[in-house]
Amino acid sequence: MLTATSLTKKTPDGRKILDRADIALEPGKLLALLGPSGSGKTTLMRCLSMLDAPDGGDIQLDSHVYSFPLPAGAEGVESIGPKPWPRVTAVFQQLFLWPHLTLRENCLLPCKDRAAGEAALEELVKQFGMADFIDRFPNETSGGQRQRAAIARALVLNPTYLLLDEITSALDIEQTAKVLQLLELVKAKGIGILLITHHMGFARKAADTVVFIDEGKIVESGPAGILDKPKNKRLKEFMAAVKLA
Amino acid sequence: MTVLDILIKYHDGFLQGLAVTLQLSLIIWIFGMGLGTALGMAGAKYKLEIGLPTRLFSFFLSGIPLLVFLFWLHYPVQAMFNVVIDPFITAAFTLTIVNIVAVADLVRTTVDDFPKQYILAARVCGMDSHKTFWRIQLPIMFRQMLPALLMLQVTMMHTTLFASLISVEEIFRVAQRINASIYKPVEIYTALGVFFLAVSLPINGFALLMKAKFTRNLSES
CATH class of the missing domain: 3.40.50.300 (P-loop containing nucleotide triphosphate hydrolases)
Incomplete structure (x- = not known):
């Protein structure tokens, strides 16, 4: 709790x-x-x-x-x-995806175990339908795509x-x-x-x-x-x- | 006599002048960027102790024309202290001071303006401060700063021309002397312009390329 x-x-x-x-x-x-x-x-x-x-x-x-x-x-x-x-992790109204990294790199950078992170991200990419844009930079994606990536970045970390x-x-x-x-x-x-x-x-x-x-x-x-x-x-x-x- | 003829005939003089200009530029660039970056970072961290005095000095310096500053260090200051310093050293010192202050301003502004929310996002993702600095803060700040920094260094190279006015034998002074003996201003100054274009344009072009490649609309992230 x-x-x-x-x-x-x-x-x-x-x-x-x-x-x-x-x-x-x-x-x-x-x-x-x-x-x-x-x-x-x-x-x-x-x-x-x-x-x-x-x-x-x-x-x-x-x-x-x-x-x-x-x-x-x-x-x-x-x-x-x-x-x-x-x-405990959070996603803010303004998503604060790091602009110099692709969405994939955004999701994987905080992972301590890179291999586990990559496996978790692959699953999320499928679930969230992100395959088409996961390797783009934040400024090359729509608001909804960034939103999904921000949630994925939080979930890859396996929060409670x-x-x-x-x-x-x-x-x-x-x-x-x-x-x-x-x-x-x-x-x-x-x-x-x-x-x-x-x-x-x-x-x-x-x-x-x-x-x-x-x-x-x-x-x-x-x-x-x-x-x-x-x-x-x-x-x-x-x-x-x-x-x- | 064509531009090429002049360049061939006086190539020794031009090469010597070019060497002095490049030496002067290298000194200004290396010390200016190194010390300016350190001063800017320190000024952003210790706002009162270092940031404020640096900003005041920068404000003061911005009110003095570069040529006046250079002449002031070359004549009155040396007369006051009863010393004679090589004009090359005086020019290098003066222009380096200007570059240090300009780079420090740029670095301090970039650090101060860094969106803290990116650090917050790193924190809430469990990243430590070391990783946050090296992987988030530094790359973003570097990318934001690089185009302006490169363009500033091109401008600083152009300011080395002022050194000719205190008898430094840099390329502009060499060109003036050759012109005084053969009076071919169109050819000589065209050659000089071509030289500066050849050095400046690639750097400026690279700066613009970096700007287009790296600069992001941070509000979109």
Whole structure:
């Protein structure tokens, strides 16, 4: 399990952007994180991936608990426990594929065991339909192709938890559908997925858990059914706005 | 007398001038790129201690015409300290300083502007800082910087012509002297232009090729 308890994050001027957030991600499950713009979704994801250290709270990654804030002088999460990556890994809204490498090289560079990486990538190339463009540079491919490559780069590392930040925001409907279908495959591999998304249809269909965040607080969470019968006023307003849109 | 006739008749002089120009260029390139890169990297890392003074010096230097700087080091400074320094050394020193500052600016800007998200992506993939630097940061920065660096070095080679004004026997001064004796400015300066084109164009062309090959729209990645 990847469990965060009472996570808090503040801006340099002291404003809370994450306020005692609790969230749990199980291997093989898909958690959809929803909320309006500026509600703290990306901050929560970055804290959960431990790329940004929270100002308070605990994150338990399987058996190890990382407690925050970091002690004075500590430069990163590596100073308080084993490096959490790539067991927990993330794909960002802007994919940050390294531009000087082909998509294949992008996927293989982080692999410690090159041969195992190549074998895993070959399988992903088939599953994700990437054979036609895997040897191209990122700037020679479409947004959807880059999206698939970014997910493949994360999966080659055999993570237990995959955190995805609005990865379909720049794609058209058809490309989005393809990427979301791939997530079903990823989930079937036993990988826990946290997906920040605005695709309610996909969240309803595929999410095991839906978490709604507003102003840095988790205001409602539960099975996908909460989207149809929200209890919290903010989630009701949000869903009403989604219907209007 | 054609260009070829002049080149054949005065080939000793031209070759000597060419050797001086190339020596001067090599000194400027080697020390400028070596020390400039080190200074730029240090300036990006130690922003207050090294970056700020370097930027201030660069700002100050950008306000002084190169020729004034060269003359100032050649006459007033030597008179102040009551020393006489070989003009070649003065020219090499002056132009190297200018190149160091320019290269340091270029390197520091490239390092500062490096998209940190690429490092973040490497970190979240479990890569250590050593591998991230050698396989991600350095190649991307090198590719971003190379075209501008090459073009800067061509410009620096062109600035060696100013050394003729403090009596350095480089190719331009040799050409002036030959012209003074035979008065064939069209042929002589055409030959000089052809020489600089022959050296500069391949480097500039290579820089443009590198730019086209390496420069990526980073926002697409």
